[in-house]
Amino acid sequence: PRPGSPEALAATTPDAGAQVAAAPDASVSAEAIALPPQPEGRVAVTGGMVPIGLTPAAAERLVALCRAQDGFDPAACAPEAFAPEVGPGTVNVAPFALDRLEVSQEAYGACRKADNHCKNLRLFWELDAQPATGVTQAMAATFCAFRGGRLPTVEELLRAARGSGAGTFPWGEQPPDRDRANAGKIGARGRVGDPADGYKYPGPVGRYAAGASPFGALNLAGNVREWTATERGGGAAVVGGGWRTLPHDLRVTRIEVLPRDTSESDLGFRCAYDPKR
Numbered sequence: 001p002r003p004g005s006p007e008a009l010a011a012t013t014p015d016a017g018a019q020v021a022a023a024p025d026a027s028v029s030a031e032a033i034a035l036p037p038q039p040e041g042r043v044a045v046t047g048g049m050v051p052i053g054l055t056p057a058a059a060e061r062l063v064a065l066c067r068a069q070d071g072f073d074p075a076a077c078a079p080e081a082f083a084p085e086v087g088p089g090t091v092n093v094a095p096f097a098l099d100r101l102e103v104s105q106e107a108y109g110a111c112r113k114a115d116n117h118c119k120n121l122r123l124f125w126e127l128d129a130q131p132a133t134g135v136t137q138a139m140a141a142t143f144c145a146f147r148g149g150r151l152p153t154v155e156e157l158l159r160a161a162r163g164s165g166a167g168t169f170p171w172g173e174q175p176p177d178r179d180r181a182n183a184g185k186i187g188a189r190g191r192v193g194d195p196a197d198g199y200k201y202p203g204p205v206g207r208y209a210a211g212a213s214p215f216g217a218l219n220l221a222g223n224v225r226e227w228t229a230t231e232r233g234g235g236a237a238v239v240g241g242g243w244r245t246l247p248h249d250l251r252v253t254r255i256e257v258l259p260r261d262t263s264e265s266d267l268g269f270r271c272a273y274d275p276k277r
Contacts, residue, residue: 038097042273043160043215047095050159051166053087054253058168065175066248071186077248085253093159098152099270100217101205102224103143108132111146118143122263129204131224131268137236137260140227144271151229152272154237154255161221161252163214168251170213170220176247180211181222184244191244202243202266217270221250224268233257242266 038044054062059082066077075081106128111118119142122134135143137151144150152160161170169176176183178197185194193200198207202223213220220226221241230237235257241250243266258267 041100042097043100043217044097045093045095045156045160045215047093048159048164049090049092050155050162050164052089052091052155052158052253053166054082054085054168054251055166056086058166058173058251059083059086061173062168062248062251066246069186069246069248085251091155091158093155095275096152096156097273097275098156098160098215098217099149099272102131102219102226102268102270103140104129104205105132108135108143111143114146117146123265125202127204129206131202131205133202133224133265133268134263135227135267135269136263137227139263140269141229144269147271149271149273151227151269154228154230154239156272157220157226157228157239158252160215160217161213165214168253169211170217170252171211176211176222176250179208181208181219181241181247181250182243183222183241183247183250185246191246193243199243202268221252224266225256225264227267227269236260238267242268 059079062082063077063079066072105121105125108118108121109128112120119139121132125133141151161167167173169180171180174180182197182199182203183194184191186192197203205223206218208219208222211221212218219240222245223243224240225238225242225245226240228237228239232255238256238258239252239254241254245266
């Protein structure tokens with residue numbers, strides 16, 4: 001929906017019993033064991049190497065997933081469309097902490113009330129637990145500074161989503177489903193939300209617990225795309241995919257570059273935190 005439109009202001013009612021859920025213990029891998037305790041709402045991400053691309057086998061699976069979408073674009077689903085992301089290569093990421101969930105409207109409102117440095121969101125959803133969207137990169141960075149953090153880099157979010165592995169999605173290789181991520185579909189006028197996953201628009205930030213990353217972070221793929229601090233091509237890098245992103249485009253290696261003053265209904269953020277010295 002167009003930000004500020006009646007459609008955007010009227011988010012769908014959540015499924016019965018769908019509440020902000022804590023990540024189950026089973027969703028946190030051995031990579032997160034024995035790390036220093038983090039404040040409530042954050043996960044510790046160990047430093048280490050993370051592969052930056054797709055394996056050839058993953059690319060083949062993504063082509064098939066893309067072609068399984070009703071109304072798919074043959075060009076977008078061709079192997080060549082995924083080829084730039086295929087290949088070896090790793091990057092070393094220093095340890096940091098990360099918000100377990102995207103910043104919610106309720107959390108963003110705390111900054112508005114505290115010191116008024118945070119500007120008003122450019123659109124609002126029905127539920128406080130839905131993600132804060134309608135934010136520019138600067139608005140997101142201002143909030144993170146208020147919270148004592150900063151926007152994460154592309155590489156940090158990749159490490160948080162993959163650990164040391166090369167998973168296509170934060171939860172592994174299984175295609176997105178209604179328990180793992182909020183994704184979109186192709187409608188009559190382009191990409192739209194798919195209510196089959198429980199929400200026509202973004203769901204509450206803790207809704208998709210089965211999609212937890214190796215470190216226990218939720219929604220690193222789906223629900224809302226996320227701003228990063230990484231600058232590319234005259235803009236800022238955005239990762240993760242959102243509620244109207246097609247399932248194959250929720251892969252963790254996909255990067256978009258947007259003007260920094262962009263604000264959209266499927267674009268939100270979370271914050272990163274440097275280790276205490």
